[in-house]
Amino acid sequence: TQDKKLTDIVIDDLMISSEKVAHVQVNNPLEHALLILVKSGYSAVPVLDSSYKLVGTIGKTRILNKVLGLERFEMEQLSEMQVHEAMYSDIPCLSKSDTFMEGLKVVINYPFVCVADENGYFDGILTRRVILKQLKRDYYT
Amino acid sequence: TQDKKLTDIVIDDLMISSEKVAHVQVNNPLEHALLILVKSGYSAVPVLDSSYKLVGTIGKTRILNKVLGLERFEMEQLSEMQVHEAMYSDIPCLSKSDTFMEGLKVVINYPFVCVADENGYFDGILTRRVILKQLKRDYYT
Ligand SMILES: Nc1ncnc2c1ncn2[C@@H]1O[C@@H]2COP(=O)(O)O[C@H]3[C@@H](O)[C@H](n4cnc5c(N)ncnc54)O[C@@H]3COP(=O)(O)O[C@H]2[C@H]1O
């Protein structure tokens, strides 16, 4: 990717591939999801089903909002609820063959974008960091 | 900023100015800080002192890590701890007169960067979104 022009770069060249992406399963309890998010340090991660198809994303804000009661955060509710009850399923998605420009457009509004194939299998994520590094490299050339 | 070249743009042209930035005070209890973070929807925000000088940043991951016990999240501890015990004070900082390029370099590793004057008074924040929008605009011209 170092020598490719921005107009020749595709999402596959830049994305973090699935095996390196922290994720949760659609039927995990929210307590498990929050633990994964806090231990990995990520604010939000993809949600997959048992066949590794992409179904949504979930983040700490969303989970904490679900348990915010009138007096306190009711953390005991987290073991009672599942990821699918709290996740966002209406999310943008790219394919590996999409262009750098299409990636740039989506990350303007999302810290990361999921990448999936035509059958919905999860391929990886495109992050703002990776887009910004590429743009900075382009500025010095 | 629409008509300025990237080489002429400075941080002041792009930053979100202080009055529009959600923040917490250095001696707030962590419980109050977490409430502000969850209600504003932001993963992390600046920390200011009572004279509105910039002292650090704080986010949900950091707060939740502080209360993660062996068995559960011990949320009751949040009213006992203050922001200054959990915040990051070793943070990058820009000034209003810094260049677009200096801003781009820092946001590669930080979702947002605080902007302060020579006396340490908080001026605003520069976000990845604002840098990405500018770069996309530059690509169509
Ligand atoms: N363990 C770590 N090591 C080094 N730097 C770290 C880091 N965790 C976070 N950062 C830095 O903080 C930024 C925001 O992370 P956040 O978790 O809010 O937001 C992340 C997270 O929601 C997701 N993400 C990134 N990498 C991931 C991964 N391997 N697995 C799952 N989600 C990931 O994509 C978002 C944007 O990531 P991006 O790299 O652009 O931006 C990251 C990166 O610059």
Ligand SMILES: Nc1ncnc2c1ncn2[C@@H]1O[C@@H]2COP(=O)(O)O[C@H]3[C@@H](O)[C@H](n4cnc5c(N)ncnc54)O[C@@H]3COP(=O)(O)O[C@H]2[C@H]1O
């Ligand atoms: N209320 C809202 N309305 C519309 N879009 C929203 C939004 N809250 C979050 N987003 C979107 O999600 C991105 C990540 O937000 P996050 O809170 O993790 O990370 C944010 C947050 O930590 C901080 N931030 C942004 N605006 C802020 C503000 N007004 N006050 C305090 N902190 C702010 O800067 C980081 C990067 O912000 P950026 O705009 O690049 O990127 C934002 C933006 O694209």
